[in-house]
Amino acid sequence: MVSLSELAEIARSCGAPLCGAARAGGLSADREDIERILPGALSVVVLAAPHSRSALESRDVQAAQYDTIHVYGEAARASHALARWLERKGHRAVAVPAFIPIDMSPPKHGMKGAVDWRDAGAMAGIGGYGESGLLVTQRFGPAVRLGGVLTDAVIAPGDPLPGTPCTRCNRCVEACPTGALSGGGMVDKKKCGEMIFSGGYRAWRKFLLDLIEAPPEKRREMTASQISLELWQNFMTGNYYYCFACQAACPVGRVSRA
Ligand code: B12
Known part of the structure; x- marks a missing residue:
């Protein structure tokens, strides 16, 4: 059994301070997609890297875009670091794209990720769904980019939060x-x-x-x-x-x- 706290520390050091785990079999994703990526995947590790709220709130859209590039970079670095660490420990592990590349063929047409990261995040208990449809975390709200890893390691899964941090303010x-x-x-x-x-x-x-x-x-x-x-x-x-x-x-x- 791999300890989530060790994984969380690696993710944190790469810029993703929220990290959780869920059973791969519980994902709403197509089992075929998961099996193609990593046959025998047992767990999904999901992580969240926060945006700068000032950049997101800026009236200059390029400031938010630049921040997004940075945050996706952190989510990618964190998930690749986790995958490499799990491999060094003798497990198989694949970092799954946070957004692209994504299946562009019909019927998905780029609208369905191999792993729906909000679903994984909700299952792992790092946040809950908001009125917006986004995953809302207690610490950073929905201002995060999600990503993570599929692995055949056994990791104790988290529990969904008892309620969502979304306050339904609309x-x-x-x-x-x-x-x-x-x-x-x-x-x-x-x-x-x-x-x-x-x-x-x-x-x-x-x-x-x-x-x-x-x-x-x-x-x-x-x-x-x-x-x-x-x-x-x-x-x-x-x-x-x-x-x-x-x-x-x-x-x-x-x-x-x-
Ligand atoms: C395709 C896509 C889109 C599409 C479609 C979005 C969608 N709802 O699916 C479009 C282009 C519209 C889009 C828009 C945006 N996106 Co987008 N998108 C994705 C992508 C690549 C795949 C999503 C997917 O697989 N959908 C699958 C289907 C099944 O989802 P669905 O039809 O919405 O069904 C789910 C919801 O209904 C959900 N649900 C919603 N509310 C509730 C409430 C309850 C109670 C329950 C149980 C379930 C539930 O449950 C269903 C199954 O999970 C993901 C990355 C990824 N791989 O996860 C990013 C992702 C979801 N996007 C993200 C973001 C940030 C955005 C935008 C803000 C744009 C931007 N500036 O980046 C907007 C936000 C729009 C919004 N409010 O949802 C982030 C969300 C981060 C977060 N905090 O949740 C993600 C996770 C990218 C990432 N790696 O961080 N996106």
């Missing part, structure tokens, strides 16, 4: 600029995606189609258009999120200003 629902949230964890993924992915895959596809269909004399100008430059920047940085409103609006875990 500020996330009110803050959503597209009206994608209706409370109770209900998310209109299309409405949300249109906003957060305004420089993502769909924008890239539209740009390509517009380019193909444009008269030849327009094409050169289009390659220097704002959306072309924005997409290039997103490819370079790996960030393609343009909205953080539901994470930023949550009062849970926000350090009060003296």
